[in-house]
Amino acid sequence: MKIHRIETFRTAVPLHTPFKTALRTVNVAEAIIVKITCDNGIVGWGEAPPTVVITGDSLCSIESAIQQVIKPLMVGRNLLNYEYLFQQLHSSLVRNSSAKAAVDMALYDCLAQQCNLPLYQFLGGYRHELETDYTVSVNSTKEMGDDAEAYVKKGFDVLKVKVGKDEIETDIKRIHEIRQRIGYEVKIRLDANQGWESKAAVKAIRKMEDLDLNIELVEQPVPAHDIVGLKRVTDAVDTLIMADESIFTPHQAFEVLRTRSADLINIKLMKAGGIYQAQKINSMAEICGVECMVGSMIETRLGITAAAHFAASKKNVTRFDFDAPLMLAKDIVLGGIEYNGRKITLPTNSGLGIDRVEV
Structure with a gap:
């Protein structure tokens, strides 16, 4: 079960009312969507919103981290060696926690599907x-x-x-x-x-x-x-x-x-x-x-x-x-x-x- 393809997409969904905290006001929920496709046809999904005042991650930095750093380490690897993949994911670059989270979600999605179990x-x-x-x-x-x-x-x-x-x-x-x-x-x-x-x-x-x-x-x-x-x-x-x-x-x-x-x-x-x-x-x-x-x-x-x-x-x-x-x-x-x-x-x-x- 090898990772065949990792794709990223940008999305933006408006809020029906602004979300206001001590740190920020949000009117639109932006995100990078991650899609991992395995060679057996299983597809896993992940999401990473930019929250620059908390994580420091922007749309551009999330997208770049996944496409330029994480993706080359993952494509072609056997997903069933998932301990190795998660270790690679978290040692691949410092911080960038949102980018890592989106890929992590998609990996777990694929693994649970392979086992025919809901992720929880x-x-x-x-x-x-x-x-x-x-x-x-x-x-x-x-x-x-x-x-x-x-x-x-x-x-x-x-x-x-x-x-x-x-x-x-x-x-x-x-x-x-x-x-x-x-x-x-x-x-x-x-x-x-x-x-x-x-x-x-x-x-x-x-x-x-x-x-x-x-x-x-x-x-x-x-x-x-x-x-x-x-x-x-x-x-x-x-x-x-x-x-x-x-x-x-x-x-x-x-x-x-x-x-x-x-x-x-x-x-x-x-x-x-x-x-x-x-x-x-x-x-x-x-x-x-x-x-x-x-x-x-x-x-x-x-x-x-x-x-x-x-x-x-x-x-x-x-x-x-x-x-x-x-x-x-x-x-x-x-x-x-x-x-x-x-x-x-x-x-x-x-x-x-x-x-x-x-x-």
């Missing part, structure tokens, strides 16, 4: 259904309250609220407004996207605790490089603290776990470089008694399907942030995961379960 079963098969949260973008206090109320009416019982772009007092007013609108049965997760410094984060989270805003967790409150600050926040508050941008690689995960600098870890395939490395991060976290969430960038249902297969396969992944396809104005993917409100069902056919991508 190939990886472990812990569950076949998930429930996603829904993200409330940074906007005016009233608009965020309106959005939160609308998402709850649609059946979402976990909201991920973006903060960190403005003054902390403004963020607290927004959270208070949202809590007033949706009551206390709905979980609220905050994502500061590195928007606070450690002392300010401690002050803000303690105040929210004093106001009984009932925040489940706060994701990446401090800059990615500030592991000391991350630990300072984790140690100083009762609310769970999740590391996101601080952890791309297994080595970074090891350091956060070794120092107990966070209570939880958010694994994203685009940061980890795909499923191969994501499994290592999750395994280390599980050994240390630290649960993981699997999240995503603004991706189509292709990339989210790959992430969902990984998340569904592992017991230690207990939280899921897969709402991105629900933000898109159109769907370019045939097959893959299916949404019913907040509920996600994994496909039963082999591999990712992707039949076609409109590229």
Whole structure:
């Protein structure tokens, strides 16, 4: 079973409403789509969105990394020697995690198809259904309250609220407004996207605790490089603290776990470089008694399907942030995961379960 051809395509899908965080505003979901064709006819799919403010990867850099560096190493190789291929993939160039992730997805898609198994079963098969949260973008206090109320009416019982772009007092007013609108049965997760410094984060989270805003967790409150600050926040508050941008690689995960600098870890395939490395991060976290969430960038249902297969396969992944396809104005993917409100069902056919991508 040899890799016969690796192709890349550009795609762009508009969002029905802008996605706003402390780091960026997204109006169009751009991506590089990867298609791997094997000599036995099996076809595998992958996706890599450019997220320059987080991964540093652009459309051009992703495309170039795959076509100029990764592709020559893969074409003609036996896919069943997949440990060798994944080692080659991750040693072929430094960083470029999104390019690696797209190829990684396609490789796993092909491998699971060869074994005639859905990918989540190939990886472990812990569950076949998930429930996603829904993200409330940074906007005016009233608009965020309106959005939160609308998402709850649609059946979402976990909201991920973006903060960190403005003054902390403004963020607290927004959270208070949202809590007033949706009551206390709905979980609220905050994502500061590195928007606070450690002392300010401690002050803000303690105040929210004093106001009984009932925040489940706060994701990446401090800059990615500030592991000391991350630990300072984790140690100083009762609310769970999740590391996101601080952890791309297994080595970074090891350091956060070794120092107990966070209570939880958010694994994203685009940061980890795909499923191969994501499994290592999750395994280390599980050994240390630290649960993981699997999240995503603004991706189509292709990339989210790959992430969902990984998340569904592992017991230690207990939280899921897969709402991105629900933000898109159109769907370019045939097959893959299916949404019913907040509920996600994994496909039963082999591999990712992707039949076609409109590229």
